[in-house]
Amino acid sequence: MKYFTYLAISIMVIAVISLFYLKKPDGQTWLSTSSISNESLQIKEKMLALSTNTLDQAVQGVKQAGDKIASSISDEPIPSTTSSNKIYKWQDESGQWHFSDTPNPDVTSIEVKLDPKDITVIAAEDTSILNAAPNTNKMTANPETPSIFNPDSVKKLFDDAENVKEKLEKRNKEINNLSAL
Structure with missing residues (x-):
């Protein structure tokens, strides 16, 4: 086999190789590198035109959908997307x-072209907390609350950590002694 x-x-x-050497009745070979090159260029151009046309149709379909x-x-109608690719920016007196x-119309505006491939849509977050009235109760610092600014509380935290470490080591020794029996 x-x-x-x-x-x-x-x-x-x-x-296939013989097609480059065998000749037609008109004296030309059945295959030549120039004919293959020409045919491949024509096919490439057709495929490029077809893919560009298909891509444009797909983009339009996605926009409409x-x-x-x-x-x-939403209850509001969406504006036409014909001018959606044009955005203007300008800077005010404060630099914003x-x-x-x-x-x-008052300031020179710069036109910014948007590329739909670079636009990312993110869902809006709940902003209801921003509308709530500010809390007027001031929180007072609890002297017992540990703080990195209070050296005594930092020392207490280290002491507590050392105590926990000692208790864990003691418990591990007890467990090892019980498992050895």
């Missing part, structure tokens, strides 16, 4: 940057 496979592959290789989903979630979909 192995030799038959080698023989079949050899015959196919010889047949996203708009439908967003409009079904502002972004908008329309240019600021």
Whole structure:
């Protein structure tokens, strides 16, 4: 079986190579490197045009589906995405940057082009805590609460840790003595 496979592959290789030497009735060879190159360039151009067209259609379909989903979630209609790729930014007197979909008439605005591949949508967090009234009760520091600024509390923490370590070592020794019996 192995030799038959080698023989079949050899015959196919010889047949393909012979197409570069055998000539048609018009005197040209059946295959040439230039014809292969030309055909591959034409196929490449067709595939590129087809993939670009398909990609554009897919992007449009995703945008439309996203708009439908967003409009079904919120009560407000989603604006048309025709101008969504243009964002304008400008800087106020204090140096703060502002972004908008329309240019600021009072200040020179810079147009920023958005690439849809670079946009990440993150779900909004619950901001209800921001609307709550601030707590007017001031928390007072408890003198018994350990603090890194109080040397006595730090010393107490180290002493407590040392005591825990000693108790654990004592318990381990007891367990080892019981298991040895």
